[in-house]
Amino acid sequence: MVSTPFLTSRSQSRRQTPHSGYHWGGDRQRFFEGWYYRVTLPQERQSFAFMYSIEDPVGGQPHSGGAAQILGPDDEYFCRTFPDVQQFWAWPNALGLGHWTSSPKTFQKPQSPGYLEPDTFNTSISEGYQGTATQHQGKLADPSRTNSSPTVQWSYQIQPIYGWGNPTSPQQSTAGWLSQFQIFEPGWQILMAHGLASGWIDWHGQRYEFQQAPAYAEKNWGGAFPQKWFWVNCNAFDGEPDLALTAGGGRRSVLGQMEEVAMIGVHYRGKFYEFVPWNSQVKWAIAPWGSWKMIAKNSRYRAELTATCDRSGTPLRAPTLDGLTFCCRDTMTGQATLTLYDQQSNLPILNATSSLAGLEVGGQHWNGVWVG
Helix, strand or coil, rough: ECCCCCCHHHHHHHHCCCCCCCCCCCCCCCEEEEEEEEECCCCEEEEEEEEEEEEECCCCCCCEEEEEEEEEEHCCCEEEEEHHHHEEEECCCCCCCEEEECCCCCCCCCCCCCCCCHHHHHHHHCCCEHHHHHHHEECCCCCCCCCCCCCCEEEEEEEEEEEECCCCCCCCCCHHHHHHCCCEEEEEEEEEEEEEEEEEEECEEEEEEEEEEEEEEEEEECCCCCCCEEEEEEEEEECCCCCEEEEEEEEEECEEEEEEEEEEEEEEEEEEEEEEECEEEEEEEECCCCCEEEECCCCCEEEEEEEEEECCCCCEEEECCCCCEEEEEEEEEEEEEEEEEEEHHHEEEEEEEEEEEEEEEEEECCCCCCEE
16 A cells, blocks of 8 residues: 655656755754645635644654644645654655654554555545655644544645756755755755646635646755745746746854855746855845845846735744744745846846745844845
């Protein structure tokens, strides 16, 4: 009943990024790993963001356990916890993870947690989730409701388009080659800058069906989130179906020292435009909420990004040294404008807008506009 369908096709293998596998080494040191799947529905003007985390998987620690958070239509929030770390699984060499509330009673003998074929998962798992690079499904119930049937259910297939880097080249680590040594705290990797999702999501009784909807995935891991950070993501730009943006920055630890860094990554019509500290100048001005402004340039290209939000946003939990706590704010309905220039001619390569951008700020010390 259990299988491990690692990526088999050559095209899918090319799109697998470094750090796609699970990072925990089995020790008792403070550790978390988190995964993020997003699906955007342009016609409905809505998005679904699924956030999974596991903390101190060795078990028996104050913060040991897992969680599934969902940011749904109109930025509505839903969360379920999974206290039993023994019911969590993840592949070490490819993107694959899942968590159940209990072992399936339909199995004829005790079964270790692991990937299940979609139909088996649907009939055997009462509550939980599983996700890979090409498939994502789950069902979660609200224990405060008298009806025990799942409150949120989903099942969809994913066709990866862009990983992180030029699609015909080996995929890149988001934080550069040094990230293989685990000197950054935390690690961060864009798993799929852009893909197409087909399937359905049932949200509190309302069913959303979709074909080839923009999809995205990323992850992070380490001892805790940065002290302070911001994030912008969009792959549903108006009139630009082959455009994906991810930008972010943070105050993070590197070998015990704090540094502030930021980056912009753009996939557009088969090409990757990367603006990172080791090849570009990156500047930013981020408000505690409502305004994100970035400019990045290197010898060949210049990117200008502006994003705003007139909603209050939704508080989300993130792993900290004190466990999973509300320490960030998100929206999936941000307004974003991205312009990319050729530095030699100073002519725009693209000028795109969207009202479906994902925006986030998190951490501490947001006393005013953060300029870096």
